[in-house]
Amino acid sequence: DSGVTQTPKHLITATGQRVTLRCSPRSGDLSVYWYQQSLDQGLQFLIQYYNGEERAKGNILERFSAQQFPDLHSELNLSSLELGDSALYFCASSLAHTDTQYFGPGTRLTVL
Amino acid sequence: QQQVKQSPQSLIVQKGGISIINCAYENTAFDYFPWYQQFPGKGPALLIAIRPDVSEKKEGRFTISFNKSAKQFSLHIMDSQPGDSATYFCAASGGSARQLTFGSGTQLTVLP
Numbered sequence: 565d566s567g568v569t570q571t572p573k574h575l576i577t578a579t580g581q582r583v584t585l586r587c588s589p590r591s592g593d594l595s596v597y598w599y600q601q602s603l604d605q606g607l608q609f610l611i612q613y614y615n616g617e618e619r620a621k622g623n624i625l626e627r628f629s630a631q632q633f634p635d636l637h638s639e640l641n642l643s644s645l646e647l648g649d650s651a652l653y654f655c656a657s658s659l660a661h662t663d664t665q666y667f668g669p670g671t672r673l674t675v676l
Numbered sequence: 677q678q679q680v681k682q683s684p685q686s687l688i689v690q691k692g693g694i695s696i697i698n699c700a701y702e703n704t705a706f707d708y709f710p711w712y713q714q715f716p717g718k719g720p721a722l723l724i725a726i727r728p729d730v731s732e733k734k735e736g737r738f739t740i741s742f743n744k745s746a747k748q749f750s751l752h753i754m755d756s757q758p759g760d761s762a763t764y765f766c767a768a769s770g771g772s773a774r775q776l777t778f779g780s781g782t783q784l785t786v787l788p
Binding site: 566568595597599606607608609612619620622654656658662663664665666667668669670 | 708710712717718719720721722725765769772773774775776777778779780781
């Protein structure tokens with residue numbers, strides 16, 4: 565158990581809908597990273613937050629957004645969902661400015 | 677370029693054998709190279725990591741070899757066990773945000 569929690573574990577929704585994925589980092593970790601894992605794209609970095617502020621952006625679509633709250637949990641919002649958004653979404657956390665990232669169990673999103 | 681190239685895509689090894697997975701990177705700004713192990717339905721878990729100031733790091737049966745001039749690094753699993761059967765990802769990070777750029781993954785099967 566990495567200490568990173570993600571909810572929900574599974575999410576099934578329809579095209580055009582909006583969903584929110586939640587991540588709670590390990591106790592004391594200030595950085596949260598979101599990654600998408602799909603068969604065709606592999607594991608790709610989406611966005612990073614550090615202590616409530618956006619720190620870096622990767623291959624994140626404009627339909628996707630995230631935020632980190634004062635208690636350091638983070639939410640990834642996916643809107644206008646398309647079939648191609650079906651994937652595993654992982655969050656990872658790390659201490660400030662350290663390299664070791666601990667991954668959560670992921671949320672499996674299925675868009676029908 | 678931010679790519680990390682990983683090979684082979686799949687690997688079958690007999691119990692007790694040596695598993696070798698290779699990665700190559702292009703971005704010379706990368707300064708941290710972890711390997712992650714992922715079991716089906718689980719998030720990636722950090723296995724071992726290396727920085728470019730050393731050429732080899734060993735932790736138990738797992739060894740990373742690093743060749744800075746060739747921009748290549750590899751994972752060696754000695755005395756491979758059926759419980760090692762999983763997908764292995766190499767990754768790299770650099771810069772202030774420390775987000776991970778992943779290789780495409782290697783599915784390792786260790787036959788009993």
